[in-house]
Amino acid sequence: MTIKVPGPVEDPDLIRLDLLTWPEVQAYLEECKGIILPIGSTEQHGPTGAIGTDLLTAEAVAIEVGRRTGVLVAPALPYGMAEHHLGFPGTMSLKPETLMTVVHDLVISLARHGFERIFVINGHGGNIATAKAAFAQAYGTAVDRGLLVAPRLRCKLASWFLVAPVFSLARELYGDKEGQHATPSEISLTLHLKPRLIQKQRKLDDPSPVGPINGFKDFRQRYPDGRMGSDPFLAKPEHGSSLLSTAATSLTEDLKQFLIYHE
Numbered sequence: 001m002t003i004k005v006p007g008p009v010e011d012p013d014l015i016r017l018d019l020l021t022w023p024e025v026q027a028y029l030e031e032c033k034g035i036i037l038p039i040g041s042t043e044q045h046g047p048t049g050a051i052g053t054d055l056l057t058a059e060a061v062a063i064e065v066g067r068r069t070g071v072l073v074a075p076a077l078p079y080g081m082a083e084h085h086l087g088f089p090g091t092m093s094l095k096p097e098t099l100m101t102v103v104h105d106l107v108i109s110l111a112r113h114g115f116e117r118i119f120v121i122n123g124h125g126g127n128i129a130t131a132k133a134a135f136a137q138a139y140g141t142a143v144d145r146g147l148l149v150a151p152r153l154r155c156k157l158a159s160w161f162l163v164a165p166v167f168s169l170a171r172e173l174y175g176d177k178e179g180q181h182a183t184p185s186e187i188s189l190t191l192h193l194k195p196r197l198i199q200k201q202r203k204l205d206d207p208s209p210v211g212p213i214n215g216f217k218d219f220r221q222r223y224p225d226g227r228m229g230s231d232p233f234l235a236k237p238e239h240g241s242s243l244l245s246t247a248a249t250s251l252t253e254d255l256k257q258f259l260i261y262h263e
């Protein structure tokens with residue numbers, strides 16, 4: 001049993017795939033077969049939250065996990081399955097079938113060159129079902145195309161906001177005001193990453209409604225300002241810093257487990 005993890009790096013630029021050359025990637029693959037792929041979404045986050053919240057948060061958690069482990073981080077996918085948010089301007093959605101194709105193609109591209117463990121750090125609940133479906137499809141494709149890594153190819157979805165210690169911290173900080181969308185925890189993380197966003201913060205009507213997610217017209221009627229049960233005005237940059245390190249600590253352990261090889 002071996003854990004193949006390169007080890008922590010100081011400078012996060014060292015683990016960004018987009019800043020490496022192909023010979024460097026080839027050399028990395030001699031040592032580690034794992035890679036982190038952040039996936040986000042470009043969608044409304046209530047009247048005070050940034051459209052890119054799910055992208056910013058997934059990318060930041062991924063980079064921090066990469067920094068702590070030395071595992072490479074692929075460029076973040078900025079778009080996700082956000083069909084239900086299309087009633088609000090600025091939302092850009094991939095249909096489930098499109099997202100499935102995109103994630104499948106990215107996994108197969110990585111697998112073709114020898115990556116065997118794809119750790120997908122996700123920032124958006126709407127991506128979960130589709131990403132898992134894409135993994136199932138990619139496993140079949142890897143076999144059908146006779147890729148060398150096919151028997152060992154594994155994909156794991158890690159939604160940072162659902163990690164148990166993050167969930168507990170959010171409860172502790174915000175109680176039932178955490179809600180389901182445009183949550184103070186995700187907004188806190190964006191305030192930590194982009195301090196200027198605090199200028200958009202203001203007290204919103206309380207309570208924000210909760211309920212089901214149907215089509216985008218229904219969503220806008222039920223949740224007129226885009227929030228679901230949340231009070232994003234509770235968000236603080238310092239909470240964001242704690243949430244980021246809590247998520248990174250937990251996901252670093254998950255990633256190491258994921259990279260254990262039983263030989």
Ligand code: NI
Nearest residue numbers: 053054182186
């Ligand atoms: Ni979000």
